[in-house]
Amino acid sequence: MTVDFSTLLAIVAMAVATVLTRLSGLLLARHVSLEGSRRNAIESIPPAVLMAVVAPTAFATGIAETIACAVTAVAALRLSMLVSVVLGVFCVALLRAVGI
Template sequence: MTVDFSTLVAIIAMAAATVLTRLSGLVLVWHVSFEKSRRKVIESIPPAVLMAVVAPTAFATGIAESIACAVTAIAALRLPMLVSVALGVLCVALLRAATGE
């Protein structure tokens, strides 16, 4: 297999842009203080993004995915994002196994 140099450079540049974007957000949050209401708004962004990604799949596929989406949405209201996603994955796996899909 051969790797085109321009493709490799593009992949490395995209990876660097992604890492720098994430790190700059962390650095900015360390140096900025937020009021309680603004912090609550910022903390609600990850569940909103999760639902924007998950919802189309839930409505375009079967009942197992729809139920798992609901479980994930409810869990995301109170639990950390990683736990919410893990519950959704576990739920869809169990429901698929139970229904034979």
């Protein structure tokens, strides 16, 4: 297997950009007060991202996936992101196992 130098350079550049983006977010968050509507806006980002990832699956696949997406969406309203995703994965696996 050979590695092209430009491909390697692109991968390293993307990794550096990712790390810098994450670190800058952590550093800037120290200087911003998160109260009231700002806090609510920040807390609504993870469920919104989850729905942006899950929604295409709900509309482009079978009934088992659509039901699992709905379960994940409802769970994301009250539970943590990890629990919501695990519940969605479990739900689709169970529905596929029973033949839905």
